[in-house]
Amino acid sequence: MTSKDKxxxxxxxxxxxxxxxxxxxxxxxxxxxxxxxTPLRRRVLEIIWENHAPLGAYDVLQxxxxxxxxxxxxxxxxxxxxxxxxxxxHRIESQKAFVGCATPxxxxxxxxxxxxxxxxxxxxxxxxxxxxxxxxxxxxxFLVETPVMExxxxxxxxxxxx
Amino acid sequence: MTSKDKxxxxxxxxxxxxxxxxxxxxxxxxxxxxxxxTPLRRRVLEIIWENHAPLGAYDVLQxxxxxxxxxxxxxxxxxxxxxxxxxxxHRIESQKAFVGCATPxxxxxxxxxxxxxxxxxxxxxxxxxxxxxxxxxxxxxFLVETPVMExxxxxxxxxxxx
DNA sequence: ATAGTAATGTTATAATATAACAAATAAAGA
DNA sequence: TCTTTATTTGTTATATTATAACATTACTAT
Numbered sequence: 001m002t003s004k005d006k007x008x009x010x011x012x013x014x015x016x017x018x019x020x021x022x023x024x025x026x027x028x029x030x031x032x033x034x035x036x037x038t039p040l041r042r043r044v045l046e047i048i049w050e051n052h053a054p055l056g057a058y059d060v061l062q063x064x065x066x067x068x069x070x071x072x073x074x075x076x077x078x079x080x081x082x083x084x085x086x087x088x089x090h091r092i093e094s095q096k097a098f099v100g101c102a103t104p105x106x107x108x109x110x111x112x113x114x115x116x117x118x119x120x121x122x123x124x125x126x127x128x129x130x131x132x133x134x135x136x137x138x139x140x141x142f143l144v145e146t147p148v149m150e151x152x153x154x155x156x157x158x159x160x161x162x
Numbered sequence: 163m164t165s166k167d168k169x170x171x172x173x174x175x176x177x178x179x180x181x182x183x184x185x186x187x188x189x190x191x192x193x194x195x196x197x198x199x200t201p202l203r204r205r206v207l208e209i210i211w212e213n214h215a216p217l218g219a220y221d222v223l224q225x226x227x228x229x230x231x232x233x234x235x236x237x238x239x240x241x242x243x244x245x246x247x248x249x250x251x252h253r254i255e256s257q258k259a260f261v262g263c264a265t266p267x268x269x270x271x272x273x274x275x276x277x278x279x280x281x282x283x284x285x286x287x288x289x290x291x292x293x294x295x296x297x298x299x300x301x302x303x304f305l306v307e308t309p310v311m312e313x314x315x316x317x318x319x320x321x322x323x324x
Numbered sequence: 325a326t327a328g329t330a331a332t333g334t335t336a337t338a339a340t341a342t343a344a345c346a347a348a349t350a351a352a353g354a
Numbered sequence: 355t356c357t358t359t360a361t362t363t364g365t366t367a368t369a370t371t372a373t374a375a376c377a378t379t380a381c382t383a384t
Contacts, residue, residue, distance in 0.1 A: 036350085038362070057340070057342065072365060077341065082362095093255040094240045111295070113304045115176045122302060129294040133273070133313060141318030142275045148256045150310040151295060156303030198381085200331070219371070235336060239372065244331095258371065 011118075011157065012052055019049045021098060026088050027142055029105050035086055042077040045100070053119030054097030092121065094150045099123075111149040117158035174214055181211045184262060185299045188250050191267050197248055206241040207262070210251055215281030216259030254283065261285075273311040279320035 026045055030037040037045075047063045047148075048055055061076045080098060083089040088104045091097070092112060099112075102123040109130055113122040129149065137144045188207055192199040199207075209225045210217055217225075223238045242260055245251040250266045253259070253273060261274070264285040271292055275284040291311065299306045 011184070021196055036362080040363075070364090073341070074343090074365080075363065078363080093312070111298065113214065113299060113302060115304075122304070124298055124302075126294060126298045129291065129298060132288060132290040132294040136273065136291060137275060137313065137315065140275060140284060140286075141320050141321065142277075142284070142313075143316045144313055145278065145315040146313075148310065148312040148314070149295075150255070151299065151304075151306055151308075153307040154305045155301065159303065159305050198331080200333075230335090235372070236334085236374090237332065240332080 011115075012048040012058050012101050019046060025107075026104060029088070030086065033086070040075070041079045041082050044076065045083055045088055048083075048098055054092045054099040054114075054121060056095075056097045060098070090123070092150055093148050094152065109149075110148050111150065111151060112156070114150060114152045115155035115158050116152050117154055120155055122155070177212065177214075182206060184211050188266060191250070192248065197244075202237070203241045203244050206238065207245055207250055210260055214252045216257050216261040216276075216283060218257075218259045222260070228314070233307045247271070252285070254312055255310050256314065271309050271311075272277075273313060275317070276312060276314045277317035277320050278314050279316055282317055 023042060023046060026042070027037055029035075043064065044060055047060050051059075057073065057076050057080060060080070061071060061073060061104065064071050064076065078088065080091075081097075084091060086104070087107065088101055089098050090101050090110065092099055092113070092114065095114070099121050102110075103125070106125075108125050111124045111126060111129055114120075130147075133147055134144060136142075180286070185204060185208060187220055188204070189199055202230065204318055205213075206222055209222050213221075219235065219238050219242060223233060223235060226233050226238065230233055241255075242251065245254060245260075248266070249269065251260050252263050252272065252274070254276065257276070261283050264272075265287070272285050273286045273291055275286065276282075295309060296306060298304075
């Protein structure tokens with residue numbers, strides 16, 4: 001390792017502020033849609049965004065109950081379902097974990113670049129990838145609905161760190 | 163529905179023969195590598211190929227024990243691990259299930275087109291998709307290792323069936 | 325033959341996820 | 355406002371997926 005620890009605040013100094021802005025955006029989005037971002041759901045979204053890497057449902061649960069709560073799994077899963085339905089979070093299938101959506105409100109087909117070292121996920125919306133998938137699909141007469149694109153590897157920082 | 167039921171033999175009349183050929187290929191491949199395709203592992207591979215759609219680990223277990231076996235989960239998971247390691251099967255992350263590899267022996271980055279209706283999985287190896295991902299990754303300084311590409315939607319047959 | 329390695333058997337349990345129903349709370353109409 | 359209805363949350367139990375740990379068996383190579 002060179003100068004900074006992986007996962008250190010140095011790599012994401014303004015998380016607090018960013019989380020606040022994300023939550024406000026979520027509030028607005030839900031208000032517009034007549035969806036209720038209740039304190040519970042809001043807290044789950046906050047917990048997910050507070051972490052630099054995807055969080056499992058039971059990790060979320062632990063964090064909720066760390067503050068003295070007595071929540072059970074269904075409570076968390078229901079909140080996660082709500083957030084998924086409204087595109088505020090994504091589920092990373094290959095990790096059984098959840099991550100905040102970088103561009104909520106846009107129905108989009110995203111790719112996730114997941115660093116196997118520091119765990120950080122970068123969300124992209126490459127037209128090129130989308131088109132390549134569509135081309136492949138069309139050739140086979142396949143109708144694309146829900147692409148899961150999760151590219152595991154090493155991010156710039158962790159790769160450079162060698 | 164028009165003429166044939168989904169999942170009917172009509173759509174895959176020669177599965178028996180195909181499975182046989184796949185198993186022979188697997189035998190050869192393992193022999194070349196000095197890996198042991200034991201009866202148990204061979205049987206798991208066979209069970210997976212016998213099904214038209216991906217099978218969960220416990221589905222495999224059930225089929226093994228249907229014949230009077232008394233196998234426990236670790237037995238199946240170990241066989242699955244072996245088959246994964248040698249590229250004879252793939253794990254479909256979005257379904258927690260396993261499917262036979264269409265081109266065993268080739269270290270390859272594959273895409274899976276999964277029909278949400280009949281469950282059938284088509285494996286492709288699109289250079290175009292691969293390059294699009296590499297391009298995206300390179301732009302971000304990301305080093306691709308293990309892409310998970312699972313495109314859910316509807317296959318030609320099921321889409322036509324409407 | 326036998327020592328070493330690999331594979332399988334066995335029991336228990338961890339980790340992830342959902343079903344089902346009860347209670348509380350918010351929203352919408354009288 | 356009151357009250358009815360729908361939504362959300364609480365709670366208990368359980369389903370589903372996956373692995374740890376250690377014993378036993380069966381191969382492999384001397």
